[in-house]
Amino acid sequence: MPLESEKTKTASGAGSIAAVNPLAADPELLSDFILESREHLTSIELQLLTLDQEPTNAEAIHAIFRGFHTIKGMAGFLDQDAVRDVAHEVETILDLARNGQLAITPAIIDKILESKDYLNRCLAGLEPALESGNLPVPPDNIALLAAIRSLGSNPAGETQPAGPAGDVSPPALEPEAAAAPQAPPEPATAGLSELARVVSQVVAQVAAQVVAEAPAEAPVESGLPADSAEGPRANAARASGARSIKVDTAKLDYLVDMVGEMVIAQSLVHHDPDLAINGKARLGRNLSQLARITDEVQRTAMSMRMIPVGQLFQKTARLVRDLSRKAGKQVDLELFGEETELDRNIVEDLADPLMHMVRNSVDHGIEMPAVRAQSGKPSTARVTLRAGHQAGHIVIQISDDGRGLDQAKILRKAVEKRLVSPEAQLSEGEIFNLIFHPGFSTADQITDVSGRGVGMDVVRKHVQKLRGRIDVISRPGQGTTFLLKLPLTLAIIDGLVVGVGGQRYIVPIFAVREMLKPPEDSISTLQGRQEMAMVRGSLLPLVRLHQRFGVKPRFENPWESLLIVSESRGKQFCLMVDELIGKQEVVIKSLGETMANIAGVAGGAILGDGRVGLILDLEGLFGASNGE
Amino acid sequence: MATIGQSTPASQKVDRRTGKYLTFALGNEEFAIQVLGVREIMGIQEITAVPQMPAYVKGVLNLRGKVIPIVDLRLKFDLPELEYTQRTCIVVVQINGPSGKLQIGIIVDGVSEVLTLQAADIEDTPDFGNGVQLAYILGMAKIKNKVKILLDINMVLNAQEVQSLDGIAG
Numbered sequence: 001m002p003l004e005s006e007k008t009k010t011a012s013g014a015g016s017i018a019a020v021n022p023l024a025a026d027p028e029l030l031s032d033f034i035l036e037s038r039e040h041l042t043s044i045e046l047q048l049l050t051l052d053q054e055p056t057n058a059e060a061i062h063a064i065f066r067g068f069h070t071i072k073g074m075a076g077f078l079d080q081d082a083v084r085d086v087a088h089e090v091e092t093i094l095d096l097a098r099n100g101q102l103a104i105t106p107a108i109i110d111k112i113l114e115s116k117d118y119l120n121r122c123l124a125g126l127e128p129a130l131e132s133g134n135l136p137v138p139p140d141n142i143a144l145l146a147a148i149r150s151l152g153s154n155p156a157g158e159t160q161p162a163g164p165a166g167d168v169s170p171p172a173l174e175p176e177a178a179a180a181p182q183a184p185p186e187p188a189t190a191g192l193s194e195l196a197r198v199v200s201q202v203v204a205q206v207a208a209q210v211v212a213e214a215p216a217e218a219p220v221e222s223g224l225p226a227d228s229a230e231g232p233r234a235n236a237a238r239a240s241g242a243r244s245i246k247v248d249t250a251k252l253d254y255l256v257d258m259v260g261e262m263v264i265a266q267s268l269v270h271h272d273p274d275l276a277i278n279g280k281a282r283l284g285r286n287l288s289q290l291a292r293i294t295d296e297v298q299r300t301a302m303s304m305r306m307i308p309v310g311q312l313f314q315k316t317a318r319l320v321r322d323l324s325r326k327a328g329k330q331v332d333l334e335l336f337g338e339e340t341e342l343d344r345n346i347v348e349d350l351a352d353p354l355m356h357m358v359r360n361s362v363d364h365g366i367e368m369p370a371v372r373a374q375s376g377k378p379s380t381a382r383v384t385l386r387a388g389h390q391a392g393h394i395v396i397q398i399s400d401d402g403r404g405l406d407q408a409k410i411l412r413k414a415v416e417k418r419l420v421s422p423e424a425q426l427s428e429g430e431i432f433n434l435i436f437h438p439g440f441s442t443a444d445q446i447t448d449v450s451g452r453g454v455g456m457d458v459v460r461k462h463v464q465k466l467r468g469r470i471d472v473i474s475r476p477g478q479g480t481t482f483l484l485k486l487p488l489t490l491a492i493i494d495g496l497v498v499g500v501g502g503q504r505y506i507v508p509i510f511a512v513r514e515m516l517k518p519p520e521d522s523i524s525t526l527q528g529r530q531e532m533a534m535v536r537g538s539l540l541p542l543v544r545l546h547q548r549f550g551v552k553p554r555f556e557n558p559w560e561s562l563l564i565v566s567e568s569r570g571k572q573f574c575l576m577v578d579e580l581i582g583k584q585e586v587v588i589k590s591l592g593e594t595m596a597n598i599a600g601v602a603g604g605a606i607l608g609d610g611r612v613g614l615i616l617d618l619e620g621l622f623g624a625s626n627g628e
Numbered sequence: 629m630a631t632i633g634q635s636t637p638a639s640q641k642v643d644r645r646t647g648k649y650l651t652f653a654l655g656n657e658e659f660a661i662q663v664l665g666v667r668e669i670m671g672i673q674e675i676t677a678v679p680q681m682p683a684y685v686k687g688v689l690n691l692r693g694k695v696i697p698i699v700d701l702r703l704k705f706d707l708p709e710l711e712y713t714q715r716t717c718i719v720v721v722q723i724n725g726p727s728g729k730l731q732i733g734i735i736v737d738g739v740s741e742v743l744t745l746q747a748a749d750i751e752d753t754p755d756f757g758n759g760v761q762l763a764y765i766l767g768m769a770k771i772k773n774k775v776k777i778l779l780d781i782n783m784v785l786n787a788q789e790v791q792s793l794d795g796i797a798g
Contacts, residue, residue, distance in 0.1 A: 261692055592725075600679070601678065604688055611674055612688045612689060
């Protein structure tokens, strides 16, 4: 596909190379450029981190080279000179490296990462131009260019006898790599040389793509078992070998909607009373078959929204590297269960809290190498990210083998900040939970990365928004583990379908503590207005759903109705409904923007008979009734 | 592509009121809305009530997996509420909401026909002289001695509608 689009670009470009390049402002080409470059930069970062571990990994060097090379080609084509120049300099360095004339050092990787960040900034700056049509001035890159150049010149001279270091002869596939340094970009040069440059770039790009395709094919043909290759290589093969297409998320959502409708229609047919006549075994069999298939289709449709959590984990790899170098600590990051799949939206919303927790671990959890040596630990610390399934949930675990949480210090700080009274007797778990309190931070010094006082409370808020929970386990001197428990998907919840009058509502099951039919003498009133129910020895406020929603109920007396004991912001209360109808997994639908902020309603869901039921937001319900 | 894009608004400026209309009844009056905005017409169905909404918002409905709000046009126009019958219809229209297109169902007494209206058929709304704001009425059409009121359904449901809904929600 990309090959095709390159060709069309050349065809239309050939006639218009003259003075101003009209293609440079073409929003479609530009957005393609941004999208493709971003993808390349992402894979470049991954490969760089691999290279950081094994500086001689030729595969990784090649992959990074190809990435920058493609970006350079596209940028040159679109007159993105700043991007092109940086990509070009990096490419020169990488070219030296892959010809064995330059050894990859952490300093080089740092610079390349920096360049990658620079390119990302350029791309971000370009984005608004898509709408306005005004191309922005790219960020200053002179210092960066010089820094990259100096990397190449110094060690190249010292390192090896490789005589003609000056004119590196690149492989025939990329004629342009050699041509560009000799012909610095001059906008005023005649059309001919410009044409030559464009053509050579396109040729190089096509060649690079051919090269890129090749490794994907190789393992298939050779028939070698993939797991025989070492880690990073297998990774690279998987990345390029995974056949995938891009689909608009709106289309996907529509498919999921339609499949949901199909399941409903199928179940309506299946339970049609006219079909429940004896002696229709074949019909029954066929219907069951249909049910199985629709079930399977639904599961497949839902799974399309899922992406592996590995992408998220890999983002932290860069963070750990940068942080540990900055702080002078040695940290190994280990990832497990990267293939565990999570809803796309959850993965996106999880990025910030995860980064924050990893930051916390490296910054506060892990000691300096000297301190570690004193306490008999290996000087290189270990941060582990682990994802897996557990009882219908996804559990993500962030562990470090650092100093652990200091209970006494947390308690002292909490008392200082008047979060707890000095006499309070707290359990270990309660003390650890204090770190999730707004404005709490144990770092004595404020560092660049964390310790600004905003931290774990934001993490917890994020996680709760995703309907998950977070726990801490910590042993002094042995490390800290954060446990995140998240739902598989945001799109579906387990709900109790309850009835009030003629209406049906869905109560999210995670909010339900218990359900009961209260005895008459357990109901009391406060000042004749506020009702309370005695449940297991504690008095809980009673909220009548029919009153809140203005529905005529079937039962006016609490002892005839059903009470749902629920918790909202740490306080329990009882919700009064007529009856429990059943339990159902429902797909959450928005009611649209005009009905977005109704107190007590979280959304809508399609019930088994195709009608809409409202999903209750218990926190909102209780909050609103409290406000009265 | 570009030329088509330019010509459409130009011709609309001449008289954007001409074109095909779907006519429906509310009480004794006949109304018409532009067919372009109509997505589908269906019989009355069971609607799920939503709390804290104005009376004319009857609730929400499942339209092939999408939850759409339903407005009773009678109540919206302050006409007396009527029991729904076999003839009662829900017309699903697409309007421009504050952030993108959205579909809304409107309940009408019954759908009549689709008419093609020429510029000559359409008259401007008469000035009632009492400061009545009728921004949502595009004009009047006289067809076979019956007056059809041309509605700008976007204005009917959107401008005042969304504001009032927001006020309630906030």
